[in-house]
Amino acid sequence: MRRRTKVALIVLAIVIAIQLVPVNRSNPPVRGEMVAPPRVVEVLRQSCYDCHSNETRWPWYSYVAPVSWFLAYHVNEAREELNFSTWNRLTEKDRTEALHEIWEEVSEGEMPLRGYLILHPGARLSEDALGILQAWTDSKQLTLEFRIAEEEPGPGLTDMKFGRTDKHLYLHDRVWVSQSDVDSAVAVEQEGQWVVEILFTAEGGEKFEELTEQNIGKHCAMILDESLISAPEIMAPIRVGRAVLAGDFTEAEARRVADELSRR
Numbered sequence: 001m002r003r004r005t006k007v008a009l010i011v012l013a014i015v016i017a018i019q020l021v022p023v024n025r026s027n028p029p030v031r032g033e034m035v036a037p038p039r040v041v042e043v044l045r046q047s048c049y050d051c052h053s054n055e056t057r058w059p060w061y062s063y064v065a066p067v068s069w070f071l072a073y074h075v076n077e078a079r080e081e082l083n084f085s086t087w088n089r090l091t092e093k094d095r096t097e098a099l100h101e102i103w104e105e106v107s108e109g110e111m112p113l114r115g116y117l118i119l120h121p122g123a124r125l126s127e128d129a130l131g132i133l134q135a136w137t138d139s140k141q142l143t144l145e146f147r148i149a150e151e152e153p154g155p156g157l158t159d160m161k162f163g164r165t166d167k168h169l170y171l172h173d174r175v176w177v178s179q180s181d182v183d184s185a186v187a188v189e190q191e192g193q194w195v196v197e198i199l200f201t202a203e204g205g206e207k208f209e210e211l212t213e214q215n216i217g218k219h220c221a222m223i224l225d226e227s228l229i230s231a232p233e234i235m236a237p238i239r240v241g242r243a244v245l246a247g248d249f250t251e252a253e254a255r256r257v258a259d260e261l262s263r264r
């Protein structure tokens, strides 16, 4: 036999032999699956579940050593760090910590692992998906206030800058409607602009109606996280229990705001 043939045969024998080494490619049972808004679950399933759950989809090459060793090792490590299939067994404190870590990893582009993205381009996080994860992992509560604003300064009024412009408005102290009056919210595109449509609770709807009835001709200032985003003039009483937040939002921002306002 030629020397080269001999070497090839030996290599082949080794490749076959290593296939016999047992690899733990198991998917343990799911006990304590995470509960989250459907959009969040969808993103996590698409981008994280192959490594961070007990529902790994093992691809064909995960059956070929030595790739199989590497993948099984990675999945086990990933599950030890974070496992969405057992998430609900974490304490409240551990969950809060995990949420913080998740955002840290994805916002820095560390997760999903880069090597994985080469073979699973669909798992790459879009701007949208990042917005969804940001809203979910940010445990800080978003604040929303509806107050009456004047165009001229006056006693007892608070000066507030308008969004990203140089304009100022002067606000009364009374908060007529706040985030706790929101029942649900959705991001929608209106004439090329992303806005957040909010649906008030019954009580919130009454408060909004009262605000509009008593302040016709004035501005209804909408303040999101302490920043004045819009202040439409009140033309007539509004009795439909709905309002639109138009704040120069990008799509991702609108979705994040809608998600956070809907979360309670």
Ligand code: HEC
Pocket (backbone or CB within 6 Å): 044, 047, 048, 049, 050, 051, 052, 074, 075, 077, 078, 081, 082, 101, 102, 105, 106, 111, 112, 113, 116, 125
């Ligand atoms: C291809 C497998 C794979 C995918 C997909 C993946 N991860 Fe990971 N992840 C790992 C491994 C392996 C580790 C542990 C080693 C490390 O930190 O690099 C880890 C660690 C982590 C940690 C803990 C980091 C630390 O150091 O404490 C977090 C949080 C995390 N991943 C979040 C995510 C999220 C969120 C996604 C989806 C958007 C995701 N991962 C997708 C493999 C993966």
